[in-house]
Amino acid sequence: METHLADWLEGTPDGEDAGLNLRRCVHCGFCLATCPTYQLLGDELDSPRGRIYLMKQVAEGAAPSASTLAHLDRCLTCRNCETTCPSGVEYGHLVDVGRKLVEARVERPLGQRLLRALLRETLTRRWLFDPAMRLGQWLRPLLPAGLRDKVPPRRAPGPWPARTHARKVLILNGCTQPAMMPAIDAATARVLDRLGIQTLVEPRSGCCGAIRHHLADTEGALAQVRRNIDAWVPHLDRGVEAIVMNASGCGAMVKEYAHLLRDDPHYAPKALRIVAATRDLAEWLPAQLAGSIATLRAHIGADAVREAVAPPATAGGRAAPPRIAFHPPCTLQHGQRIRGEVERLLAALGVPPLPVAEAHLCCGSAGTYSILQRDLSLQLRARKLAALQAGGPALILSANIGCLAHLQAGTATPVRHWIEWLDEAMESASPRNV
Ligand code: SF4
Numbered sequence: 001m002e003t004h005l006a007d008w009l010e011g012t013p014d015g016e017d018a019g020l021n022l023r024r025c026v027h028c029g030f031c032l033a034t035c036p037t038y039q040l041l042g043d044e045l046d047s048p049r050g051r052i053y054l055m056k057q058v059a060e061g062a063a064p065s066a067s068t069l070a071h072l073d074r075c076l077t078c079r080n081c082e083t084t085c086p087s088g089v090e091y092g093h094l095v096d097v098g099r100k101l102v103e104a105r106v107e108r109p110l111g112q113r114l115l116r117a118l119l120r121e122t123l124t125r126r127w128l129f130d131p132a133m134r135l136g137q138w139l140r141p142l143l144p145a146g147l148r149d150k151v152p153p154r155r156a157p158g159p160w161p162a163r164t165h166a167r168k169v170l171i172l173n174g175c176t177q178p179a180m181m182p183a184i185d186a187a188t189a190r191v192l193d194r195l196g197i198q199t200l201v202e203p204r205s206g207c208c209g210a211i212r213h214h215l216a217d218t219e220g221a222l223a224q225v226r227r228n229i230d231a232w233v234p235h236l237d238r239g240v241e242a243i244v245m246n247a248s249g250c251g252a253m254v255k256e257y258a259h260l261l262r263d264d265p266h267y268a269p270k271a272l273r274i275v276a277a278t279r280d281l282a283e284w285l286p287a288q289l290a291g292s293i294a295t296l297r298a299h300i301g302a303d304a305v306r307e308a309v310a311p312p313a314t315a316g317g318r319a320a321p322p323r324i325a326f327h328p329p330c331t332l333q334h335g336q337r338i339r340g341e342v343e344r345l346l347a348a349l350g351v352p353p354l355p356v357a358e359a360h361l362c363c364g365s366a367g368t369y370s371i372l373q374r375d376l377s378l379q380l381r382a383r384k385l386a387a388l389q390a391g392g393p394a395l396i397l398s399a400n401i402g403c404l405a406h407l408q409a410g411t412a413t414p415v416r417h418w419i420e421w422l423d424e425a426m427e428s429a430s431p432r433n434v
Pocket residue numbers: 024025026027028029030031032048049052081084085086087088089
């Protein structure tokens with residue numbers, strides 16, 4: 001659509017992002033059908049097209065209002081609309097700019113400012129969040145229900161492999177995941193160890209920057225991005241073959257590093273290297289496992305893991321299909337455009353996931369959204385759990401810490417990262433080596 005950027009925005013990197021994507025939008029409205037907030041609220045201004053219209057006004061120089069801010073706040077940044085859009089609108093880049101512009105011009109009420117500052121400053125600092133989460137897990141039975149939802153029960157991570165290997169990969173020294181579910185990183189390291197790959201965690205790296213980025217703290221996020229790049233580049237120089245992401249939200253963020261630093265002459269080339277080396281576990285591991293699939297499949301058919309997820313044999317003696325449901329996070333399927341990899345891997349291992357309706361829709365977690373927009377988040381979770389549980393799964397698998405904790409808080413059905421399931425399956429199939 002025709003767009004005339006305000007003078008102060010024209011010619012800037014944000015102006016390029018905004019102008020490109022505003023002009024790409026032809027207002028066709030295809031994206032409305034897949035937008036979770038439009039489905040819940042039925043208000044055009046809570047749809048991608050409506051939000052694009054609001055952002056266009058601001059980019060052209062109109063003063064945003066508290067209402068503009070509220071409509072952008074209600075966006076999950078799930079990027080479902082990007083997947084649907086036939087015109088190639090990069091809504092994620094556009095809303096990043098829109099939020100930055102609106103946040104700078106509309107003052108939030110004090111309560112909102114304090115809550116956002118609390119989330120920004122605590123979630124991203126391991127030295128603060130780790131002990132807070134441990135204390136919360138210890139006191140979990142005494143916590144009020146709303147807070148208990150945010151504190152998953154602790155699962156023992158199990159041993160970290162002691163062996164070293166010539167093949168090495170880095171994983172993120174993340175912020176919330178190691179505190180909430182350390183079992184995910186440990187399971188990743190054990191699976192890779194069995195494949196002859198050593199998992200490294202660089203202590204000078206930390207939060208990927210997504211939490212600050214989505215709270216419109218651009219400079220704070222970029223400081224974390226540059227710190228991670230400085231910590232990881234020496235490992236790439238020494239031959240580490242990939243930076244493997246086992247939280248799809250972090251993977252989507254790290255893959256944006258080159259875009260975020262495109263105008264920083266010192267960091268832009270390094271950021272390109274980081275992005276080129278970054279792989280989500282879901283897109284990288286299947287190729288590493290290729291030689292082990294047949295052995296694993298043979299063992300999984302009879303082992304305890306299979307029994308844990310499969311219903312008893314039917315009266316006719318034939319085993320009923322296994323009951324696993326997989327939830328592909330938005331950051332995997334829309335943010336990184338990785339679709340079907342985990343599902344195909346599970347099927348190759350003999351445990352095809354159950355069909356799930358509306359698999360493209362967000363579960364309502366969306367980083368800090370589940371705290372800042374609790375009502376909408378809970379409505380989306382109820383809808384997602386109804387779809388996931390329609391086939392009666394004994395286990396729900398997913399690929400992002402936020403989705404895992406959010407979904408688990410709403411159901412008694414176990415919710416795990418798929419790598420934890422694979423770790424248990426490999427351990428059952430052949431301890432230590434497949
Ligand atoms: S589908 Fe794309 S082009 Fe159509 S209204 Fe939505 S964002 Fe604009």
